Structure formats: C-alpha cells, structure tokens
Amino acid sequence: MADHVDRVVAQWAAERPDLDVSPMEVFGRLKRLYRLVDAELNRTFAEHGLDAASFDVLATLKRSGPPYRLTPTGLMQSAMVTSGAITQRLDRLEARGLVTRTRSDLDRRSRDVELTPEGHALIERALPAHLATEHRILADLDDTGTAALVEAMRTLLVTLDDGPV
Numbered sequence: 001m002a003d004h005v006d007r008v009v010a011q012w013a014a015e016r017p018d019l020d021v022s023p024m025e026v027f028g029r030l031k032r033l034y035r036l037v038d039a040e041l042n043r044t045f046a047e048h049g050l051d052a053a054s055f056d057v058l059a060t061l062k063r064s065g066p067p068y069r070l071t072p073t074g075l076m077q078s079a080m081v082t083s084g085a086i087t088q089r090l091d092r093l094e095a096r097g098l099v100t101r102t103r104s105d106l107d108r109r110s111r112d113v114e115l116t117p118e119g120h121a122l123i124e125r126a127l128p129a130h131l132a133t134e135h136r137i138l139a140d141l142d143d144t145g146t147a148a149l150v151e152a153m154r155t156l157l158v159t160l161d162d163g164p165v
Contacts, residue, residue, distance in 0.1 A: 012024065
C-alpha cells in the first residue's frame with residue numbers, strides 16, 4: 001500500500017541518492033495526517049457551533065472538575081497559547097454565555113473563568129461526538145497499532161521536552 005509520501009520520498013531518493021530522506025516518511029505523514037484529522041475534528045466542532053479553540057477551553061474547564069473553574073493563566077498553560085490568544089477565546093465564549101469571569105476568591109486582583117450551565121451542557125453534547133470522530137479516525141488501527149503509535153509519539157514528545165505535565 002503506497003501513499004503520496006512514498007512517491008515524494010522515491011522522487012527525492014532518485015534526485016539526491018546521496019541524502020538520507022527517510023525522516024520525510026515520518027514528517028510528511030505527520031503533516032498530511034494533521035491536515036486531514038484537523039478537518040475531520042473541525043467538522044465535528046462546527047456541528048456544535050464550536051471551533052477547536054473554543055472546544056479546548058470548554059473541555060479544559062470541564063475536565064478540571066467541579067466547580068469547573070480555572071484562572072486564565074491555568075487555561076493558558078493547559079492550552080499552550082499566549083495570554084492574548086486566551087483572552088480572545090474567553091471574550092468570544094463569554095459573549096456567547098458559555099463561560100463567566102468573576103473575581104477570584106483567592107486573589108482579588110485575579111479573575112476566575114467558570115463554565116456556565118449553557119457551557120456545561122454544550123461540552124457534554126460535543127465531547128461524545130468529538131470522541132466518536134477520533135474513534136472513527138483510528139478505526140483501522142488495532143490495539144497493538146494504536147499502542148505503538150501512542151508510545152512512539154510519547155517518546156518523541158519527551159525527547160523534544162514537551163514541557164511539564
């Protein structure tokens with residue numbers, strides 16, 4: 001079974017046989033997979049009136065557990081984005097009534113972000129659909145293939161110092 005990356009690698013091997021182009025087999029596929037998977041996930045998010053950034057904030061708040069509240073800094077660290085990006089996300093979600101920002105009980109200078117009942121209900125609906133999409137994408141891999149893929153990616157992330165857990 002050949003794919004587009006096989007053709008690209010073969011072309012480079014013929015054009016520059018003096019170079020080891022084997023990393024292209026990994027990174028070419030990662031890039032192509034990212035585009036394809038991102039499109040699939042975005043379709044699922046759109047069915048719920050969300051985009052990936054909004055889903056990420058709502059899901060982060062949900063998985064934080066009751067009372068489903070975090071500081072903007074906590075959200076920013078979880079999403080690995082800049083403070084400006086998290087502010088834009090929160091502004092949009094607050095305008096839609098999906099999150100609220102209130103003064104922190106611990107630090108009056110800070111504000112906490114909390115899921116509203118509407119935000120909670122939306123992530124409760126969107127999460128099963130998101131997981132169903134991910135399961136569908138991985139359906140052709142057996143448990144061994146999935147485990148090998150997970151371990152290989154984990155190894156690369158740790159090696160590249162993906163940051164604290």
